Amino acid sequence: MVPGAGDDVGDAMVEPPSRRRFLTNIWAGLGVVALLQFLAGAAFFLTSGRKRTGKKSAPLLEAGLVGDFPTGSVTLIRKGNLYLTRLEDGGFLAISKKCTHLGCAVPWMAERKQFECPCHASIFDITGDVIKAPAPRALDLYPVTINRDMITIDTSNPLRRSGFTPEQVIYPEERG
Ligand code: FES
Numbered sequence: 021m022v023p024g025a026g027d028d029v030g031d032a033m034v035e036p037p038s039r040r041r042f043l044t045n046i047w048a049g050l051g052v053v054a055l056l057q058f059l060a061g062a063a064f065f066l067t068s069g070r071k072r073t074g075k076k077s078a079p080l081l082e083a084g085l086v087g088d089f090p091t092g093s094v095t096l097i098r099k100g101n102l103y104l105t106r107l108e109d110g111g112f113l114a115i116s117k118k119c120t121h122l123g124c125a126v127p128w129m130a131e132r133k134q135f136e137c138p139c140h141a142s143i144f145d146i147t148g149d150v151i152k153a154p155a156p157r158a159l160d161l162y163p164v165t166i167n168r169d170m171i172t173i174d175t176s177n178p179l180r181r182s183g184f185t186p187e188q189v190i191y192p193e194e195r196g
Contacts, residue, residue, distance in 0.1 A: 079176030083114075086169045086192045094128045094146060100175040102162055103128060103135075105146055111189035114173045115148040116160035126159065135159065149184040157182050164190040 081100045089095060089106040097104050097114075105113045115135075119126045124139035134151060135144040143152035148159035160178035164171060169192065181188065 079174055081173045081175050083171040083173055086166065086171060089171075092146075094130070096128070097173070100162070100173055101125075102173065102175070104164075104171065104173070105148075107146065107189060109189075111191045112164050112166070112171060113147060113189060114162035114164045116162065116178050118160065119155055120150075120157050120159060121155040145184075147184040147188075158184055161188055166190060166192050169193075 081097065083095075083097055083100075083104050089104060089112070091106050091110055092108050093106050095104045095106075096102075096117075100114075101117050103115045103117060105115055107113070117125050119137045119139065119142060121137065121140055121142050124137050126135045126137045126142075126144065128134075129136050133146060135148070137143070137155065140154050141152065142150065142155035144155065144159055145151050148161065150156075150158055158181050160180055162178055163174040165174075166172070
């Protein structure tokens with residue numbers, strides 16, 4: 021009889037672990053589902069981000085005709101998130117709106133004729149060169165081409181520069 025009694029006891033002891041195993045399996049299954057959802061979300065985020073950053077469909081931006089921009093003017097080109105500056109000598113610079121300190125958008129203050137960063141008070145002149153730190157270098161430039169008076173800006177490739185040099189200025193073609 022001892023074995024029978026032992027069996028009863030044994031059965032009673034076997035049952036809880038199998039229930040526990042059942043619950044463990046459910047939790048493991050839920051964990052796997054959650055992990056798969058996370059991975060699917062991450063994959064979607066990464067691939068959509070890649071599509072966004074890899075969006076090279078329209079890197080060339082037609083800003084307008086030379087005559088649309090008076091000398092000594094700074095025009096916000098919203099589509100490219102940049103400024104098109106026309107210097108007093110007629111040359112053009114396409115200047116990034118992004119501060120080289122910590123990346124804040126830098127507004128042009130027409131009355132003082134300078135860019136003033138609202139975050140930490142860096143100041144840049146009309147060429148984007150640093151007048152006042154903490155910005156460590158001039159605002160980035162975008163390549164400009166002028167063909168038959170149409171100004172085209174390549175927004176795909178901002179150029180880092182330490183400061184302004186006259187070679188950075190693009191001039192309209194001479195008219196004969
Ligand atoms: S982000 Fe422009 S000065 Fe700091």
